[in-house]
Amino acid sequence: MSEHGHAHEFDFAARVERVEPSATLAISNLASELEAEGKDVIDLSVGEPDFPTPENVVQAGKDAMDAGHTGYTSSNGIPELREAIAEKLQGNGIACTSDNVVVTPGGKQGLFEVIQTVVDDGDEVVLLDPAWVSYEAMVKLAGGSLSRVDLSPYGFQLEPALDDLAEAVSDDTELLVVNSPSNPTGSVFTDAALEGVRDLAVEHDVAVISDEIYERIAYDVEPTSLASLDGMEDRTITLNGFSKAFSMTGWRLGYYCAPEELVSQAGKVHSHSVSCAVNFVQHAGVEALSSRTDDTVVEMREAFRERRDMLVDLFDEHDVEVPHPDGAFYMMPKFAPDGDDQQWCEDALEQAQVATVPGSAFGAPGYARISYAASEDRLREAVDRLAEADLI
Known part of the structure; x- marks a missing residue:
């Protein structure tokens, strides 16, 4: 005392x-x-x-600091990076412009902002188990309730579990979170599985977060971006980042692409929490998305x-x-x-x-x-x- x-x-x-x-x-x-x-x-x-981290990316970060890129940027990110991200996502078949992109300090911050923006007290969010632990925590912080679909009887694949998913998703569902390639299982969901997600999302008018942070690390299969499917463009938030593909975990750089109305609402959470992602790190991100790192x-x-x-x-x-x-x-x-x-x-x-x-x-x-x-x-x-x- x-x-x-x-x-x-x-x-x-x-x-x-x-x-x-x-x-x-x-x-x-x-x-x-x-x-x-x-x-x-x-x-x-x-x-x-x-x-x-690839040497050319590290060098781009150093060069950006030397060039004086050490102040605030516009809240949603520097124009060059948002353009590069939009172009990258267009290559995935997603109709995305730089106006749809928010650059965040790490993918996790992007998820947090989107969930805070979409999920209200008592709103139902559907997770596919096994699911990354932070999804649950973020939904609980937003006051949402969880409905979980267990993929373990199906070798962690979604396609054979679509009937189970159909039972979990209803008109009361606010949000579904899909993560492919998956942490923790390494599963990559088939196109048929994602089409099943699309059909349910459209039928019940559900928003979907597609967490594609591991998209560049896939073997023998090409992961499909959910937002590229017919009917998903205006209800999908595509979440990605630089941590895994470019070994940039400590740089803290991620992004999401979403319909403009969501970007303007989530932008409030973004600007009132982190202001913006780090300036010179964003310049390194432009280099990471260039063909020089392929x-x-x-x-x-x-x-x-x-x-x-x-x-x-x-x-x-x-x-x-x-x-x-x-x-x-x-x-x-x-x-x-x-x-x-x-x-x-x-x-x-x-x-x-x-x-x-x-x-x-x-x-x-x-x-x-x-x-x-x-x-x-x-x-x-x-x-x-x-x-x-x-x-x-």
């Missing part, structure tokens, strides 16, 4: 108390403790590429593909079920088919010094998410350690 009377007790807002702390926190805290004890932890829990992106994707193939084979040798990932740099093996995946992840960390993320955090109990953003040697060693500890 202070000398001036009772210590203040905060009365926290209900919106914050509705949100759980990140379920990965316990694992990362434990990993930090083990590392502090000098243990060699193989961290397969991270959601970022283990490649440097080779670097392809090299990174091919490295991820080789790691995926290697891991799938290694887990197969140990009879571990792995729904086949076609994109991103994650897979979700079924490590704890009859048990507690949180406990399995803790055991993996304590007994094998391998850090993973419990599937239940994403709505997929029994599974754990592995990020293969690590070298082939480390990935192979991780599997060996899990086998030696009798965890696979």
Whole structure:
């Protein structure tokens, strides 16, 4: 107690108390403790590429700083970047102009703004499980209610789950969130699946967020942009960014493309929270979208593909079920088919010094998410350690 009377007790807002702390926190805290004890932890829990940002992009950021691009920009982003993003999305078949684009400090901020703008107290939002943990948190912060469709019986694919989705989506649904290629599963949804989403969205007049942040990291399949489908242009918010494709996680640069009426409303949340994305980072973004980075992106994707193939084979040798990932740099093996995946992840960390993320955090109990953003040697060693500890 202070000398001036009772210590203040905060009365926290209900919106914050509705949100759980990140379920990965316990694992990362434990990993930090083990590392502090000098243990060699193989961290397969991270959601970022283990490649440097392409050199030409780094140079463009430095050049922009040297040129004095260090002040505020217009709230929605510098014109050159919004033009480049619109052109990129037009290449995906989306009718997008620079007026439809908002540049944000990271894709996460874009999602937050859109959900704050579209979701009101009690509004129903449909998620496809396993789903990235922040969707749930953002919906709860906005006061929305969640309806969840479980894709795990279908190998994390959406097409065979369309009947289940049809049961979840109704005239009361405000928003549906689709993420393909997916975090945490690596699934890429088929055109038939996305057409099923379109039919339901049109029938029930539902808005859809299409989170395409992993779009450039897909193997043997070309992800389709939902907004390119007939009937989806005026109801889809396409969310993308630079973090994954260009290994720019710490630069914090993302964007969304949406109908102009939504851009003008979401622009209020944007301007009153972050003002704008960082000026010189936006200039680096223009360079990232140029053809000069294409080779670097392809090299990174091919490295991820080789790691995926290697891991799938290694887990197969140990009879571990792995729904086949076609994109991103994650897979979700079924490590704890009859048990507690949180406990399995803790055991993996304590007994094998391998850090993973419990599937239940994403709505997929029994599974754990592995990020293969690590070298082939480390990935192979991780599997060996899990086998030696009798965890696979």
